[in-house]
Amino acid sequence: MAHTLRLVAPPLLWMVVEAAPDVPATARLLRTTGLMYRHLTYKDNFTAADAAAGKERHHQRNVALGHIEHHRLAGVVLFAGLGDVFDLRFFEPLRQISAFGAWPVATMSRDERKVVVRGPACNSSAVTGWFSRDFSNGTAAASTARPREVDVHGFAFNSSVLWDPERWGRYPTSEPDKSQDSMKFVQQVVLEDFSKVKGIPSDCSEVMVWHVDTTIPSSSSQPSPRNKRR
Numbered sequence: 001m002a003h004t005l006r007l008v009a010p011p012l013l014w015m016v017v018e019a020a021p022d023v024p025a026t027a028r029l030l031r032t033t034g035l036m037y038r039h040l041t042y043k044d045n046f047t048a049a050d051a052a053a054g055k056e057r058h059h060q061r062n063v064a065l066g067h068i069e070h071h072r073l074a075g076v077v078l079f080a081g082l083g084d085v086f087d088l089r090f091f092e093p094l095r096q097i098s099a100f101g102a103w104p105v106a107t108m109s110r111d112e113r114k115v116v117v118r119g120p121a122c123n124s125s126a127v128t129g130w131f132s133r134d135f136s137n138g139t140a141a142a143s144t145a146r147p148r149e150v151d152v153h154g155f156a157f158n159s160s161v162l163w164d165p166e167r168w169g170r171y172p173t174s175e176p177d178k179s180q181d182s183m184k185f186v187q188q189v190v191l192e193d194f195s196k197v198k199g200i201p202s203d204c205s206e207v208m209v210w211h212v213d214t215t216i217p218s219s220s221s222q223p224s225p226r227n228k229r230r
Contacts, residue, residue, distance in 0.1 A: 001082060002033040008091045013075065015040060015067065017060040040067055057081075058183055061152070065182035069162040076101075077186075078156040087208040093200045097158055100190045102127060103200040105154040106210045112136075117207060119154050122199035129194075146191045152183075153211045155190050155197075162186075 005014055014037040018026055023041055030037050042063050046056040061079060068077065076097045080086075094101060104119030114136040120127040130147050133139070162182060190197060201208065 001080060001084075002030075002035060004086060004088075005035055006033070007088055010036075011075075012036065013038065013073070015064045017042070017063045019043075019046075038067065040064060061183045062181065065162060065186070068159050069182065072163045073159055075159050076156050077159050079152050081153075083212040083214045084153060085210040085212070090200070090208040093198075093202075094156055097156055097198055099161070099196040099198070100155060100157045101198045101200050102150065102155045102190065102204075103209060104131075104204055104207050105151055106207045107151075107153075108210065108212050110212065110214050118151055120197065120199050120204050122202075122204035125199045125202045127194040127197040127199050127204075146194075150187050150190050152187070153209060155187075157186055157190065161189065 002014075005012060012035070014033075014035050016026065016030060016037060017040045020041045020043050023039070027039060030039055040063050042059065044059060046059070050056055065077070067073075076094055078094060090103070102120045104117050106115055106117045108115050114134070116132065116134050116136075118132045119130070121129040121131045132141050
């Protein structure tokens, strides 16, 4: 990921989140990247089963969002990880997001010969719905209905969504528990009003982000290997 981010024009802040025991080795590595970064940690323990279910990564993202909110860091928030590949042209329109942005993501499975593309259907840069296409069997589906949850690899948002409640109506939800989970909050809000979402690229017809699903299913209760996330 550091090699990719070095090719992106500044300003750029890389936020790396990981469990406290992994800090020394990662800190040494980060100092050699030449990138501006913030290294965040947490003491919570997660089992391998938790990691396989995505609970640890969800927690890592919430740690990062909490830091952004607390320090009122201004910019566009993008979630990226070791399983993501980006077209470098993708980062320029990303900077132009004033509220939310969304784009098609091609997801490749670790143990299957399968590629699925999911993302917004667009009219120019206006999002009109959502689509999914499985290239392994040729099936496709498109709908103007909102999906239950947006793929974390397929959207970004202006950080003021987190720390400017008067502008965004921070807690409009009828489910109070979500107001305590910033990750769930932004995933919900991005789908509430398509008019606030900018399609990337302008007609959403090109895949510029690829995600390799490297999750290893496990029912073990042993502590998990740590997955560093931005």
